Amino acid sequence: MDVCEGFQVKELDKRSSGSAFQLILSPSNAKEAKAKVLLSPERKEISLEEQKKKMAAAEERRKSREFEMLKHFAEVREHEKEVLQKAMEERNTFSKMTQENLAQKMEVYKENRGAQMAALSEKFKARDKKLEEVKKKLSQ
Template sequence: MANTGDIHVKELNKRSSGQAFEIILTPSTPDAKGAFPLSPTKKKETSLDEIKKKLEAADERRRSHEAEVLKHLAEKREHDKEVIQKAIEEKCNFSKKVQEKMNQKMEANKENRTARMEALSEKFKEKDKKLEEARKNKEAMKEGEH
């Protein structure tokens, strides 16, 4: 094993493919060894109580998440109901306005028609009077000739 400062080289058994070496780097300070452990730290044994606590915490998180989702869905449903109710009200208001306008137009048309009919009736009465006067004049003229 050769030692050159911070590097140790250890020759391993010769192999058919060639030689093998293991290179070991030594820390420059003695307290630096703890900084990079060669094997991972072993987890401490978890007890049954700790496992139960973790399961309960996970279950509580799941229930809390489900409650949040249900709350969100309920709020969304309530919002949808409000939107639908508002749309129905607007439709009813629109229908009422259209109905009122239609009734006003129909009433105006009826009044206009009545006024036109009365005007025509008056005109025909005037013509009838003139025709009657013309007949009377014609008859009077015929009688005057005889």
């Protein structure tokens, strides 16, 4: 058993897989530590003025904390308003862009449809003209 400062080391078991030890604290240190813990500092008397000062300081801290909380909540509300405003602006912008794209596509569709109808009409006119020519040749 080895003795070190403040504790003793006792070897319990020694095997190939490892060793087991027991640490024993010296009793003199434990008593001194308990004695120190049991002693509490003496309380000094606080005057009425000191109590009032402490109460005023506590009230000031409470008001300051309340002011900080209100300020924080106002900032949060302002941020929420800004986020909502930005979302509405983006939604409106997207809606306008979509309407413009749709109107442009409809215009292109109308133009293409008109061109197709004109081409079809020309084709039918050419066919009718050829048919009239064939009828004239046959009637002669």
